[in-house]
Amino acid sequence: MSQVIANRLLPTRPKQKTAKASGGAAHEYFSSLTFLCLGLIGYYQLLPSSWLTIIMLACIAQRIYFRIDRALIILEIAALIAILQCVVGPLLMYESAFVHHKYMMYVNPNTYFSFAIPAICLFVAALCLPVFGNTNIGIQIRDSKQMDRLGWYLLAISLVGIVGSHIGLGFFAYLLVQLKYVAAICLFMSNNRFRWPVLLAVLFSGYLTAAEYGMFHELLIWGSFVGSFIFLHKKRSHALKITVFASAIIAVLTIQGVKAEYREALADGKTPNLTDALLGVLWSLESVYEDKDFQHLAVTRLNQGWIVSRVMQYVPVYEPYAKGETISTTISASLTPRFLKSNKEGAGGRTNFVRFTGLQLSANTSMCIGTLGEAYANFGKDGGILMMLVLGGLLNKAFAYFVTLGKFNGYFLLCLPLVFLQVIKSETEMIVITNHFVKATIVILLLYLILPRAFGSKRKSKRTGFKNRHLNNGWRTKASPIAMMKQ
Secondary structure, eight states, rough: HHHHHHHSSSSSOOOOOOTTTTTOOGGGGHHHHHHHHHHHHTTTTOOOOHHHHHHHHHHHHHHHHHHTSSOOOOOOOHHHHIIIIIIHHHHHHHOOOOOOSSOOSSSSSHHHHHHHHHHHHHHHHHHHHHHHGGHHHHSSSSSSHHHHHHHHHHHHHHHHHHHHHTTHHHHHHHHHHHHHHHHHHHHHHOOOTTHHHHHHHHHHHHHHHHHHTOOOOOHHHHHHHHHHHHTSOOOOOOOHHHHHHHHHHHHHHHHHHHHHHHHHHHTTTTOOHHHHHHHHHHHTTHHHOOOOOHHHHHHHHHOOOOHHHHHHTTTTTTSOOOTTHHHOOOOOHHSSSSGGGGTTOOSSOHHHHHHHOOOOOOOOOOOOHHHHHHHHHHHHOOOOOHHHHHHHHHHHHHHHHHHHTTTTOOOHHHHHHHHTTTTTTTTHHHHHHHHHHHHHHHHHHHHHOOOTTTTTOOOOOOGHHHHHHTTSSBOOSOOOOHHHHHO
């Protein structure tokens, strides 16, 4: 009886629209079908790997270019990173005359690319599957007054996170600090009069953090996420898109040009000026990239494939296939609180790296075999390709689910970058991806439940009745995301 009453009280979840009903068309599947075909060609090596690499890079760049001002391109960024690090980087390493005793490709090109190209292609094909509602995100985030308040609340919470990071709150505090970017996006989308000062201040704080630790990945990823939301604001001209894309490429090349020397200076206890270093490289960018030593260093840093190739050489000759062991360990570690499992595996990736490559790391060095390397270490060539397809599908479904939640409250759409911050990196392992995704989702839901006034989810008086709670057509729509998650 109680179950019947509960079913009546809980709002029914809206039916999933078909591609046709949602305005989708065959072209929505064009990218997925293209990458499936490229993967098949790569598996049988029917075309040179260099040709396939160029086609893959061109396809994902074209998709980003035409979608950037009408949909969130978080999944496309994940696809681009995977192609660059696992396909482009290895190709450049194979073509290079540079030989290093450690950072080299350990298997021949045909062996590597017959696994890497189809695996990455199927991963990208799954990522590119249509997410209904993604092209309407800019419209769904619409209530300016609520978003104003939400943005300031999130900014205040991020300041609490800064304090928490100094009193031992660890990863929880880290996630709260990252909400400053979500707050800046929120205020920008609401057309708040302080949107530009807040946005620039937040990005500058990220720049200062990068300067302090010499770590630039996070700043680049957040910059791309913020740019995706800014472009969503309205239709952009081709001239502006080309200018932004060119500027982004120059920025990445400049950072690559200064990163190694800057980190060495920090390690030596010096206090280098990052701005001066960046400007110095920027004005002499051409000569910097003509330097052979720098070219070798840049290719090495881009190339995640050297680790994957080492795994392919080492497993199963010296270490048997894990057969899903690391996946089950990841699931267990992500769902079990650390205080209940004192020997819970950390997220550094050192254990798997040493186990599946046979290479030793210094005490201060942390490396991961990455998702592609972990796929091969568990299931070999064919099974690893299938695992990458499943991983891409899971990320696509997770993204789609948050987009669906965004129909009930735009807060969930704004938090998408936080959820996928570590998920989109191909050099991270499954345990890092799952840990971050689970913990970020928990923090987002806890904030939604604990601070209802900030997120437009405050319950009204009992006298209004349950029915009236879902009649607000402003920030919140007719069904509750929490109720939907219970179903």
